[in-house]
Amino acid sequence: MFAHRRGLASVVTSAILLSSVAILGVGLVGWSNSNLLSHQQNLENTFTQNVNKLNEHVTFEKVWFGGTSPSKFVNVTVTNTGNVGLNVTSIQFVNSTTLNEISLSAITDGGLINSQSYSTEINYEWINDAEFDILLKSYRDSQFRTQVSP
Amino acid sequence: MKNRRALSTLVGAVFFIIAASSTVAYVSFSMNVIDDFSQAVVIKESIDESRNSESFIISGATITNNKFDFTVQNNGQLPLKLTKLWVENTTDTTWIPSKFALDQNIPSSGSVTGIGQNLNLAALSTQGYDVSLVTERGNTQTFSFNSVPDQDISINLHAAPENIANGFSTTLFMTVTNNLPNETTLLNIVPQLSSSGVAIPTCDSLSTPPSQPSLKNGESAIFTWTCTVSGSALDEVTFTASIVNGFPGNTASVTICVKDVLLALESGTSLESLGFSIPAVSTDILIIHQESAQTPNSEYQLSSGNADTTGFTVDFDTSLDSIEFITKNKTSTLTIPAGNWNSVLNYLSASLDTGVDAGILTSGMIFHFEESNSVHDNAVTGANCLGIDATLGTATFTPTYSATGGVYSSGGYTFSGGQYISVNLDSNCNDFSNDPNTTAGWFYVDDGGSDGDQTIIRSESTNGNEFYEVSFAKSGSTGSLEFTFDSNTQSKPVSCIISGVSTDTWHHFVAVREDANNCTLYLNGGASTDTGSDQSNPYNNHLVTNDIWMIGVDPDTDGSLTDYFEGKIDSIMHWDSDALTSGEVTALYNTKYGVGAHVVDFKIERTDSTGVQTPALITQSNYELKFLDPLQDITNYIHAYNITSSLPQTVLTNERLLFTIDFVSGLPFGLRIDDETLSNPTTSYVQLPIPDSSFPGYFQYDISDGNYIVKVSNTGTTGAFLTVGGVRGIFDDATSDVAYASVVQYINGTTSSFEMLASQDSVYMYPGSYINIEFYPPTTHPSSTSLGTAITSGDQYIFSLYLSGYDERGRTFFKTIDIGGAEVVD
Numbered sequence: 001m002f003a004h005r006r007g008l009a010s011v012v013t014s015a016i017l018l019s020s021v022a023i024l025g026v027g028l029v030g031w032s033n034s035n036l037l038s039h040q041q042n043l044e045n046t047f048t049q050n051v052n053k054l055n056e057h058v059t060f061e062k063v064w065f066g067g068t069s070p071s072k073f074v075n076v077t078v079t080n081t082g083n084v085g086l087n088v089t090s091i092q093f094v095n096s097t098t099l100n101e102i103s104l105s106a107i108t109d110g111g112l113i114n115s116q117s118y119s120t121e122i123n124y125e126w127i128n129d130a131e132f133d134i135l136l137k138s139y140r141d142s143q144f145r146t147q148v149s150p
Numbered sequence: 151m152k153n154r155r156a157l158s159t160l161v162g163a164v165f166f167i168i169a170a171s172s173t174v175a176y177v178s179f180s181m182n183v184i185d186d187f188s189q190a191v192v193i194k195e196s197i198d199e200s201r202n203s204e205s206f207i208i209s210g211a212t213i214t215n216n217k218f219d220f221t222v223q224n225n226g227q228l229p230l231k232l233t234k235l236w237v238e239n240t241t242d243t244t245w246i247p248s249k250f251a252l253d254q255n256i257p258s259s260g261s262v263t264g265i266g267q268n269l270n271l272a273a274l275s276t277q278g279y280d281v282s283l284v285t286e287r288g289n290t291q292t293f294s295f296n297s298v299p300d301q302d303i304s305i306n307l308h309a310a311p312e313n314i315a316n317g318f319s320t321t322l323f324m325t326v327t328n329n330l331p332n333e334t335t336l337l338n339i340v341p342q343l344s345s346s347g348v349a350i351p352t353c354d355s356l357s358t359p360p361s362q363p364s365l366k367n368g369e370s371a372i373f374t375w376t377c378t379v380s381g382s383a384l385d386e387v388t389f390t391a392s393i394v395n396g397f398p399g400n401t402a403s404v405t406i407c408v409k410d411v412l413l414a415l416e417s418g419t420s421l422e423s424l425g426f427s428i429p430a431v432s433t434d435i436l437i438i439h440q441e442s443a444q445t446p447n448s449e450y451q452l453s454s455g456n457a458d459t460t461g462f463t464v465d466f467d468t469s470l471d472s473i474e475f476i477t478k479n480k481t482s483t484l485t486i487p488a489g490n491w492n493s494v495l496n497y498l499s500a501s502l503d504t505g506v507d508a509g510i511l512t513s514g515m516i517f518h519f520e521e522s523n524s525v526h527d528n529a530v531t532g533a534n535c536l537g538i539d540a541t542l543g544t545a546t547f548t549p550t551y552s553a554t555g556g557v558y559s560s561g562g563y564t565f566s567g568g569q570y571i572s573v574n575l576d577s578n579c580n581d582f583s584n585d586p587n588t589t590a591g592w593f594y595v596d597d598g599g600s601d602g603d604q605t606i607i608r609s610e611s612t613n614g615n616e617f618y619e620v621s622f623a624k625s626g627s628t629g630s631l632e633f634t635f636d637s638n639t640q641s642k643p644v645s646c647i648i649s650g651v652s653t654d655t656w657h658h659f660v661a662v663r664e665d666a667n668n669c670t671l672y673l674n675g676g677a678s679t680d681t682g683s684d685q686s687n688p689y690n691n692h693l694v695t696n697d698i699w700m701i702g703v704d705p706d707t708d709g710s711l712t713d714y715f716e717g718k719i720d721s722i723m724h725w726d727s728d729a730l731t732s733g734e735v736t737a738l739y740n741t742k743y744g745v746g747a748h749v750v751d752f753k754i755e756r757t758d759s760t761g762v763q764t765p766a767l768i769t770q771s772n773y774e775l776k777f778l779d780p781l782q783d784i785t786n787y788i789h790a791y792n793i794t795s796s797l798p799q800t801v802l803t804n805e806r807l808l809f810t811i812d813f814v815s816g817l818p819f820g821l822r823i824d825d826e827t828l829s830n831p832t833t834s835y836v837q838l839p840i841p842d843s844s845f846p847g848y849f850q851y852d853i854s855d856g857n858y859i860v861k862v863s864n865t866g867t868t869g870a871f872l873t874v875g876g877v878r879g880i881f882d883d884a885t886s887d888v889a890y891a892s893v894v895q896y897i898n899g900t901t902s903s904f905e906m907l908a909s910q911d912s913v914y915m916y917p918g919s920y921i922n923i924e925f926y927p928p929t930t931h932p933s934s935t936s937l938g939t940a941i942t943s944g945d946q947y948i949f950s951l952y953l954s955g956y957d958e959r960g961r962t963f964f965k966t967i968d969i970g971g972a973e974v975v976d
Binding site: 018021022028032033036039044050051054055061064066077079081115128 | 165169172191194
């Protein structure tokens with residue numbers, strides 16, 4: 001009487017096992033792929049940022065001093081000589097010796113494509129023969145520095 | 151159960167494959183990213199290396215067609231492209247730096263010229279510029295063009311030699327080194343030379359070379375000038391060299407001294423360094439000589455020969471006084487090109503018109519302010535007045551001088567309210583201890599000045615109560631001229647006042663203090679007059695003030711300066727013990743202490759050989775000569791004034807030029823002629839446009855006479871001897887390459903005792919003495935036996951004397967005296 005119930009239990013067990021494995025496997029693979037994709041994206045972003053940052057280059061083309069007290073100014077002209085566009089975010093005047101900040105000018109219109117120049121006048125009561133550094137920062141946190149003397 | 155085992159494996163294998171594939175993909179991606187990043191780094195490094203290896207210089211820079219013309223040399227291994235040019239004017243600070251676009255490729259080791267020629271930018275050779283070139287890779291180089299950055303560079307100036315004889319040359323060497331601390335290259339370095347001093351230099355107009363196109367850091371350039379220096383012994387000239395648009399004060403100097411060979415300790419040096427002497431007078435200069443021999447009607451000789459050392463003064467006092475000077479005629483044609491003929495007259499004006507009391511010249515003060523000095527000497531020659539000076543106020547109290555700002559375009563001072571001139575007071579010269587006194591002067595009140603009292607001249611006691619003053623009380627465009635004096639005893643001033651005196655015009659005042667009680671004030675020669683009298687104060691003649699006069703301010707000795715004058719004051723004169731009459735006042739007013747002090751008629755005529763005149767080349771009637779202040783020395787001829795005439799081309803054939811000056815009116819003056827001792831200015835002369843041949847002189851040699859005699863004076867303070875080998879007479883034929891010379895036979899005698907031999911020198915020449923030198927006939931081979939070819943007749947010769955020997959201290963000397971044009975007759 002019990003000889004015919006043996007075939008049905010195996011099938012069900014197999015089905016359950018198969019389903020479980022499949023579900024687990026799919027989930028695992030899915031998670032794995034998702035994880036890999038995320039890392040891949042991060043890696044790509046990091047690479048792009050670093051490469052772009054690496055390719056940023058700015059030249060201080062011309063710095064000249066004008067005006068009379070109390071309206072003296074420094075005119076700074078920079079050129080994007082790198083391979084990528086960049087965004088100038090600030091121009092800082094720094095004491096060459098102490099490295100203390102003298103003045104900070106935030107730049108809001110400093111977007112430069114390749115070979116494009118940007119000029120700005122910064123009010124500063126410069127003193128003849130008193131050198132100082134000009135520090136330019138980009139959106140990608142690149143810094144470019146030069147020393148000038150009126 | 152046999153079937154379950156196979157299915158699980160399959161499923162597991164599938165999942166394994168999927169997982170492995172994902173992992174492999176991720177790893178591959180990561181590796182690619184790393185590889186890309188590495189390549190990006192490599193590319194970046196390559197770009198940076200290219201940028202750093204870029205190298206160029208401006209190898210040449212000049213201005214062509216009023217534009218920059220740069221030559222750029224690519225010194226790097228890579229081709230480069232110039233994209234921008236920045237130009238900043240360092241001379242004109244109002245100039246805003248300008249940017250110009252370029253598109254210029256330069257291959258490696260190549261160069262390109264003409265950069266800047268196509269730009270819309272004019273360049274001035276008188277301005278300095280900072281020029282920046284920018285490449286496509288972002289490299290920038292800045293150069294200084296026609297200027298030096300804001301600091302000194304090394305400049306040295308040397309002369310070889312530094313001591314020279316009159317009329318000889320020296321070479322100036324200017325060395326410029328770019329020793330700037332940074333790598334700045336200087337472009338277009340242009341040297342410039344200036345001089346100051348008593349000796350007169352004539353230098354090359356441009357240095358050799360005229361400029362240095364490029365001077366890199368550490369490099370040097372040398373510029374040279376050749377200068378001829380003229381002057382009397384011990385006269386000096388200081389040369390100062392600098393760079394055009396250089397840093398202010400960045401100069402180098404050297405001083406050249408003229409040594410009189412007759413007196414020089416360095417005579418030996420002079421002999422070594424000198425070659426042929428240069429004539430002291432050029433062919434366009436004709437000296438007025440005091441001799442009248444060989445002139446048709448006893449006119450003074452006018453020739454190119456050296457002036458004498460004695461000099462002569464021609465006095466012009468009355469309308470009867472006149473001077474004529476005439477050239478020698480020349481048989482060949484002489485052409486004078488069109489241009490200005492300048493008669494340069496060295497003279498001194500008389501201090502006073504003959505119609506004015508001369509007592510001031512003994513005791514008084516005269517200040518005409520003809521020169522810009524901080525201290526002016528009193529022009530009164532009386533011994534008691536030699537120490538009287540007019541001293542300008544210092545710093546903000548200094549009035550402004552102008553060489554033509556005084557009355558009649560003379561020198562004078564402008565007072566802007568707050569300036570003054572002080573004069574010390576001497577009891578024997580310019581005080582008020584006794585009457586009468588007279589004070590005179592010229593004044594010009596500025597209409598724009600402040601209303602109120604303005605002091606022209608004042609002297610007062612310590613408490614201010616005792617005073618002597620001439621002042622102007624301004625009210626708008628007019629005012630009152632006031633003369634007031636008061637002694638302290640009674641405080642009762644005596645005043646003379648003239649009202650309605652206009653501003654913005656020159657006026658002359660004469661204030662006379664006749665005695666304790668009376669004054670007279672004259673305006674403009676008596677056009678307005680006022681008298682004043684106060685009998686109630688008998689003590690006004692005992693006026694005692696501080697030891698000072700003040701011009702332009704009330705000294706207010708017990709307080710601060712007040713009543714400042716605003717305008718001009720000139721020609722202050724004070725008679726210590728004289729009262730001018732009305733006639734003298736008029737004569738003084740009519741004396742122009744400026745242009746017009748002397749009025750002459752001037753004429754240039756051509757005459758035939760006998761002096762018969764043809765219609766005048768030019769006549770200038772009533773020509774006004776300027777007042778030349780003799781100050782305290784009426785023999786110190788340190789001023790000259792020109793009569794300039796513009797004439798067309800003039801051709802003379804056996805004709806003479808006759809110059810005539812007739813005195814018409816004005817102050818007397820003394821014209822100095824034939825005086826070699828004068829150097830700055832020189833003795834009176836005429837300068838013409840350079841003729842095509844030299845004017846003939848008055849020296850004449852008659853071939854039939856055989857020997858000839860020349861008279862020479864020893865003008866130094868040292869006695870000397872002449873040697874037989876050092877005395878020659880030279881006739882240079884100006885129309886050919888031939889010259890003739892004579893050796894000396896006798897000096898100061900004709901017997902064997904005076905013969906010049908190798909074993910017998912000349913007699914001793916005392917300082918200031920004359921000697922007669924007798925020469926053998928001139929030939930092309932000078933000798934005592936007439937070797938060579940004898941001289942032929944003609945008027946084309948230039949005659950010079952060469953003298954050498956030794957002085958009383960044993961020092962050698964030599965000197966050349968240029969007699970000028972000479973005629974040889976037969």
